[in-house]
Amino acid sequence: MTKYQTEDIRNIALIGHGASGKTTLIEAMLFKSGAIPRMGSVEEGNSVADFEPEEKERKFTVNAKPLPIQWQGRMINAIDTPGYPDFISQATCALSVVETGVLAISATGGIQVNTRKFWSMAEEKGLARIIVITRLDGENIDFPKLLESIQEAFGHECIPLNLPIGCGQGLKGVLSTLELPGDIPKGVIGDPGSTHEALVERVIEVDDEVMQRYLEGKEIGTEETKKCLSKALAKGHLIPILCTSSKKLVGVEELLNFAADFAPSPLVALRKGLDIEKGEAVEVKALEDAPFSAQVFKCITDPFVGKLTFFRVFSGVLDGDLGFYNSHTKKNERAGQIFKVFGKDQQVAQRAVAGDIIAMSKVEAVNISDTLCSPKRPLRFDPISFPSPMVSLAVEPKSQGAEQKLSGALAKLAEEDPTVRVT
Numbered sequence: 001m002t003k004y005q006t007e008d009i010r011n012i013a014l015i016g017h018g019a020s021g022k023t024t025l026i027e028a029m030l031f032k033s034g035a036i037p038r039m040g041s042v043e044e045g046n047s048v049a050d051f052e053p054e055e056k057e058r059k060f061t062v063n064a065k066p067l068p069i070q071w072q073g074r075m076i077n078a079i080d081t082p083g084y085p086d087f088i089s090q091a092t093c094a095l096s097v098v099e100t101g102v103l104a105i106s107a108t109g110g111i112q113v114n115t116r117k118f119w120s121m122a123e124e125k126g127l128a129r130i131i132v133i134t135r136l137d138g139e140n141i142d143f144p145k146l147l148e149s150i151q152e153a154f155g156h157e158c159i160p161l162n163l164p165i166g167c168g169q170g171l172k173g174v175l176s177t178l179e180l181p182g183d184i185p186k187g188v189i190g191d192p193g194s195t196h197e198a199l200v201e202r203v204i205e206v207d208d209e210v211m212q213r214y215l216e217g218k219e220i221g222t223e224e225t226k227k228c229l230s231k232a233l234a235k236g237h238l239i240p241i242l243c244t245s246s247k248k249l250v251g252v253e254e255l256l257n258f259a260a261d262f263a264p265s266p267l268v269a270l271r272k273g274l275d276i277e278k279g280e281a282v283e284v285k286a287l288e289d290a291p292f293s294a295q296v297f298k299c300i301t302d303p304f305v306g307k308l309t310f311f312r313v314f315s316g317v318l319d320g321d322l323g324f325y326n327s328h329t330k331k332n333e334r335a336g337q338i339f340k341v342f343g344k345d346q347q348v349a350q351r352a353v354a355g356d357i358i359a360m361s362k363v364e365a366v367n368i369s370d371t372l373c374s375p376k377r378p379l380r381f382d383p384i385s386f387p388s389p390m391v392s393l394a395v396e397p398k399s400q401g402a403e404q405k406l407s408g409a410l411a412k413l414a415e416e417d418p419t420v421r422v423t
Contacts, residue, residue: 002070003350004073004074004075004353005288005353006265006266006267006286006287006288006353006354006355006356007265007267008073008074008075008265009074009075009077009265009266009353009355009356010074010075010076010077010099010100010259010260010263010264010265011076011077011079011097011098011099011100011266011312011355011357012076012077012078012079012098012099012100012101012102012130012259012263013064013078013079013081013091013094013095013098013100013101013102013122014026014078014079014080014081014102014104015081015083015091015094015095015101015102015103015104015118015121015122016083016103016104016105016106016114016115016118017083017105017106017109017112017113017114017115017118018060018082018083018084018114019060019083019106019109020083020104020105020106020109020112020115020134021104021106021134021135021246022061022080022081022083022104022134023042023047023049023050023060023061023080024041024042024047024134024246024247025104025132025134025244025246025252025255026048026049026067026078026080027039027040027041027047027048027049027246028244028246028247028249028252029069029076029078029252029255029256030048030067030069031249032249032252032253032256033069033070033071033256035068035069035070035342036048042059042060043059045059048067048342048343049061049065049067049080049343051343051344060082060083060084061080061081061082061083061087062082062087062090063082063087063090063300064079064080064081064082064090064091064093064094064298065079065080065341065343066078066079066310066341066357066359067079067080067342067343068340068342069256071256071257071259071260072256072257072260072261073260074259074260075356076256076259076260076263077098077356077357079094079097079098079357081094083114083118084114085114085117087417088117088387088419089386089387089417089418089419090298090417091118091121092121092384092385092386092387093297093298093368093384094297095121095122095125095127096125096295096297096312096384097295097297097312097357098127099127099128099234099263099264099265099266099268099269100127100128100129100130100233100259100263100264101118101121101122101125101127101128101129101130102129102130102131102132102259103115103118103119103122103129103130103131103132104132104134105131105132105133105134105146105150106133106134106135106138107133107134107135107136107138107141107143107146108135108138108139108140108141109135110146110149111149111150111153116153119153119154123236126236128233128234128236128263128264129236129239130233130239130240130241130242130258130259130263131150131154131158131239131240131241131242132241132242132243132244132255133146133241133242133243133244134244134245134246135245135246136164136167136168136171136243136244136245136250136251137168137169137171137245137247137248137250138168139168140168141167141168143164143167143189143190144189144190147160147190147241150241154239155239157202157236157237157238157239158239158240158241159177159195159198159199159202159238159239159240159241160177160190160195160199160240160241160242160243161176161177161178161199161240161241161242161254161258162174162175162176162177162178162242162243162251162254163175163177163188163189163190163192163195163243164188164189164190164243164250164251165185165187165188165189166187166189167189170187171245171248171250172185172187172250173185173250173251174242174243174244174250174251174254175188175192176254177192177195177196177199178196178199178222178225178226178229179222180192180193180196199238200214200220200225201214202232202237202238203225203228203229203232203238204220204224204225204228205232205237206228206231206232206235206237207228207231210224210228226261226262229262230261230262230264233262233263233264234264234268240258242254242255242258265286265355266286266314266354266355267285267286267355269286270283270284270285271283271284271286271293271314271315271381272284272381272382273293273314273371273379273380273381273382274379274380274381275377275378275379276327276378276379276380277377277378282379284314284315284379285315286314286315286354286355287315287316287354288316288317288353288354289316290315290316290354291315291316291373291374291376291377292313292315292316292317292318292324292372292373292374293313293314293315293316293371293372293373293374293377293379293381294311294312294313294314294318294324294352294371294372294373295311295312295314295369295370295371295372295381295384296309296310296311296366296367296368296369296370296372297310297311297312297368297369297384298310298368298416299366299367299368299415299416300416301412301416302346302361305346305361305362306361306362307361307362307363307364308339308341308346308359308360308361309359309360309361309363309366310341310357310358310359311357311358311359311360311372312356312357313352313353313354313355313356313357313358314354314355314381315354316354316374317351317352317353317354318335318338318351318352318358319350319351319352321334322334322335322336322337322338322360323335324372324373324374324375325372325373325374325375325378326365326366326370326371326372327370327371327372327373327378327379327380328367328369328370328371328380329365329366329370331365332375333363333365333366333372334363335360335361335362335363336360336361336362336363337360337361337362338351338352338358338359338360339358339359339360339361340358340359341359346359346361367415368384368415368418369381369383369384369418384418386418386419387419388419389419389420389421395410410422
């Protein structure tokens with residue numbers, strides 16, 4: 001895998017109501033980037049993300065899956081998350097380690113209960129947000145009405161970055177509203193001119209000097225608008241809406257381009273932690289030459305490599321001997337190897353840089369929310385906050401002698417999902 005630096009990383013989590021097309025969209029992104037030779041599907045049970053037996057059987061995502069996508073010299077760490085509330089811990093984990101939440105809204109299903117729930121979660125965490133309308137190749141789609149409902153629900157800072165050319169089976173492509181062509185193609189749904197104007201006005205509001213020139217009637221060039229766009233996105237001042245059809249591969253390249261060019265890099269995010277020796281709060285910047293610090297957000301048991309621990313590096317670099325200090329257990333540990341996980345496969349990595357999302361093996365005494373750091377600068381990040389479970393169930397073994405197996409399975413389940421509590 002190509003080496004990359006912190007400034008080249010983009011961390012995004014795909015969130016949204018169940019069956020809103022998140023997994024199929026990531027599959028299309030992987031295919032478009034050349035990471036896979038052909039697209040699988042959730043229905044056929046051969047997608048890269050939904051590889052677990054239960055996911056294949058139920059035909060929906062159960063566990064969050066980080067999937068690395070290399071695009072235009074960037075490393076896009078895209079995390080696919082479940083849309084059903086039973087597995088909300090997975091989305092909670094994912095949103096705790098990214099800079100951008102990508103909210104998928106199905107053009108056929110529209111805004112649903114968990115669409116609003118996940119939007120609120122991303123907003124509370126202060127993430128940049130992108131809305132992706134999926135399944136524009138579906139039937140009975142009223143795009144103007146859907147756009148109106150999105151702006152009513154989430155605000156008028158939600159502005160289309162592109163508009164569909166046709167709809168349903170007649171969907172042919174998308175038209176950029178950031179860079180309007182000289183000739184507008186036939187079949188565009190919406191008003192490209194007024195959308196472009198609204199987009200430019202919204203974007204340049206984050207720069208007083210540019211805004212002043214705009215009010216004076218001076219022309220603002222596309223490149224200048226683009227420079228303001230990243231800032232507007234990071235501040236939540238603009239929520240861009242992108243149109244897609246994964247099955248037709250419409251709008252997928254535009255989404256990849258937008259994430260690579262404009263989504264915030266880890267350099268813009270500051271993480272607050274507690275300096276244990278000084279007993280005071282400190283700001284942790286995503287600098288490669290800073291002491292190493294990271295936080296665990298996911299643990300799974302892989303049948304071939306054992307326990308896999310996923311973590312986000314917030315500062316420094318983990319390489320060489322792969323040693324670190326766990327400020328929760330107050331012990332020095334050493335990883336067996338570090339990996340980029342790609343579905344059910346693991347690709348050995350030589351190092352993990354500030355901002356990256358990575359996994360390690362053969363470290364049993366590490367759990368979700370643990371802070372991993374350099375022993376030279378012991379740090380502790382706030383634990384990830386999970387919702388409390390609302391339902392209690394009694395579980396008993398089917399036969400005598402199975403108590404030990406049941407106990408071990410429940411303990412493992414509770415370790416992997418913090419919303420499960422066993423007593």
